[in-house]
Amino acid sequence: MTHTNVEFMSRSPEATQTFGKHMGQMAKVNDVFLLTGPLGAGKTCLTQGIVWGLGCQEYARSPTFMLATIYQGRLPIYHLDLFRIESSLELLDIGVEEYLEGEGVCIIEWADRTNDIFPVDSIKINLEYTRNRSHRKITIIAPDTSSGNLLHDLVAGF
Numbered sequence: 490m491t492h493t494n495v496e497f498m499s500r501s502p503e504a505t506q507t508f509g510k511h512m513g514q515m516a517k518v519n520d521v522f523l524l525t526g527p528l529g530a531g532k533t534c535l536t537q538g539i540v541w542g543l544g545c546q547e548y549a550r551s552p553t554f555m556l557a558t559i560y561q562g563r564l565p566i567y568h569l570d571l572f573r574i575e576s577s578l579e580l581l582d583i584g585v586e587e588y589l590e591g592e593g594v595c596i597i598e599w600a601d602r603t604n605d606i607f608p609v610d611s612i613k614i615n616l617e618y619t620r621n622r623s624h625r626k627i628t629i630i631a632p633d634t635s636s637g638n639l640l641h642d643l644v645a646g647f
């Protein structure tokens with residue numbers, strides 16, 4: 490599968506949310522967003538925007554005690570945070586396959602805490618700190634599927 494690698498510089502938390510909102514508006518059934526980057530990089534901030542873009546008004550927070558939070562927008566949204574995970578077996582135990590193969594969209598923070606259980610056409614999004622406190626570099630590796638191509642167009646026009 491070929492991929493497109495695009496970069497976007499966010500200059501504020503609001504810009505990250507707005508960017509996420511556009512992603513949410515474009516999201517399709519079965520899209521899987523794998524979010525990586527250190528604590529405070531903006532993974533949850535981006536998730537808030539994606540959730541809003543999918544038509545849900547709730548304010549997403551990192552699920553801490555439970556592994557998954559489900560939001561209902563125009564599609565179900567499964568928000569996971571793997572920070573505490575020790576093995577991908579835990580994910581299989583909570584039924585992650587149902588989320589991944591279900592009727593909704595998955596947003597997975599700390600996706601690099603485990604690997605090899607996510608679909609090959611997942612959309613990978615890495616957030617990094619830059620020298621400026623309020624800036625974040627957002628790198629998207631999107632497969633050349635319809636959702637991936639839409640994201641490419643989104644970044645080009647942002």
Ligand SMILES: Nc1ncnc2c1ncn2[C@@H]1O[C@H](COP(=O)(O)OP(=O)(O)O)[C@@H](O)[C@H]1O
Nearest residue numbers: 499501502505528529530531532533534623625
């Ligand atoms: N450009 C930016 N994008 C996203 N968050 C930013 C940005 N600039 C500053 N921040 C701050 O960084 C923090 C990001 O927190 P959060 O989204 O919870 O990170 P993570 O989920 O990656 O641990 C928030 O306090 C937010 O206000």
Ligand SMILES: [Mg+2]
Nearest residue numbers: 532533551598
């Ligand atoms: Mg978080």
